[in-house]
Amino acid sequence: MSRPLNFDLIAFDWDGTLFDSTRIIVRCIQAAVVDVGGARPSDEAASYVIGLGLMQALAHAAPDVPQSRYPELGLRYRHHYAVHQNDISLFHGVLPLLADLKSRGHILTVATGKSRRGLDEALHAVELKGRFDGSRTADETAGKPHPRMLHELMKEFDVAPARTLMIGDTTHDLQMALNAGCASVGVSYGAHEPDDFEALGPRAVVHSVAALRDWLLNHA
Numbered sequence: 001m002s003r004p005l006n007f008d009l010i011a012f013d014w015d016g017t018l019f020d021s022t023r024i025i026v027r028c029i030q031a032a033v034v035d036v037g038g039a040r041p042s043d044e045a046a047s048y049v050i051g052l053g054l055m056q057a058l059a060h061a062a063p064d065v066p067q068s069r070y071p072e073l074g075l076r077y078r079h080h081y082a083v084h085q086n087d088i089s090l091f092h093g094v095l096p097l098l099a100d101l102k103s104r105g106h107i108l109t110v111a112t113g114k115s116r117r118g119l120d121e122a123l124h125a126v127e128l129k130g131r132f133d134g135s136r137t138a139d140e141t142a143g144k145p146h147p148r149m150l151h152e153l154m155k156e157f158d159v160a161p162a163r164t165l166m167i168g169d170t171t172h173d174l175q176m177a178l179n180a181g182c183a184s185v186g187v188s189y190g191a192h193e194p195d196d197f198e199a200l201g202p203r204a205v206v207h208s209v210a211a212l213r214d215w216l217l218n219h220a
Contacts, residue, residue, distance in 0.1 A: 007183070007220045009159040010101060011150060013168035014112035015050055016190025019122065021088045022169075025050055025191075028084065029061050032076035038065040050191040051113045051170040053143030085121070090128075091189070093209035098131050100217060107157050110135035111149040111166065111176070133157070144172035147180035154180075165203075165220060167212070174200035187212060 016022045026046040034040050041061045049057035058065075058073045065073055101108055109132055112119055116137045123129055134156055136149040154164055161181035166173060169190020177184035178200055186205040188194035194205050203219070206212045 005220060006163070007106065007165040008163040009107040009109060009154065009157055009165070010216070010220065011109045011111040011153055011164065011166045011182075013051060013166075013170070013173045013190075014110055014114055014119065014122065016169035017167060017173075017187055018090060018094050018110075019088060020091050022047060022050060022191045024084045024088055025081070028077055028080035029058065031080045032058065032073055033062040033065065035076040036062075036065055036069050036073050038062040038073075047191045051144050051168065051172040053113050053138035054115065056138075056143045057113070091209045093213065095131075097209060097213045097216070100213065101220070102131075104217075104220075106220065107133045107159065109133055109153050109157075111144075111153065111173075112136075113138045113144055113172070115139045144170075145175035145179055147176055150176060150180035150182055154182075171196050171200060174202055185212070185215065 012018055015025060026043055029046040030040050046061050049060045052060065054074055054077065055070055058077060059070060062073060098108060110119065114137055116139055119135060119137050134153055136152055141152060142148040150164065150166060154161060164182040166177035166182050166184045167187065168174060169187045170192040174184045174186055174197055184202045186194060186197040186202040188205055188207045197205050204215050206215055
């Protein structure tokens with residue numbers, strides 16, 4: 001087993017980073033808002049909130065929906081997502097990437113805006129049980145870009161911020177890493193435009209899972 005070069009703990013975002021779910025999440029947000037009488041959010045507005053906690057995301061995407069209807073809005077989102085959940089899969093190359101990182105001794109974790117229930121269902125559905133050493137979700141900690149998810153993972157595994165790397169597809173992910181004092185890598189194939197990443201100082205911006213694997217094997 002090789003030793004990690006620079007990072008002991010690697011935290012992955014889920015949707016848009018490992019899981020090819022961005023387009024379906026955008027459509028589910030739009031449908032949920034319309035269901036409760038709100039104006040249909042644009043693709044840009046709906047994709048911007050991916051990675052945030054569910055209620056935080058829906059409130060941002062549907063500013064014309066009164067707060068009293070947020071619970072209904074959340075239920076409608078979950079309904080639409082459940083209909084399409086089995087249509088979503090891992091990006092090609094994710095499983096070999098995780099295996100390579102495991103063989104080098106990295107601690108692999110997930111830090112996601114999904115709920116605990118949603119993440120557990122996704123992990124079971126794509127047969128990823130046991131691939132990750134730990135995980136944190138927005139509903140059990142705090143939504144991104146608050147650093148609590150990363151703080152808890154670093155504490156659990158006794159890893160310093162300087163030895164922790166966050167990988168994600170949104171500015172929320174990279175800002176969370178910055179807030180936690182960790183390094184980050186942005187992926188351009190998810191929810192946010194990579195032009196917005198530079199100000200947050202990622203070590204790299206990669207454009208495919210294959211490019212992410214190459215960077216991690218050479219630099220992580």
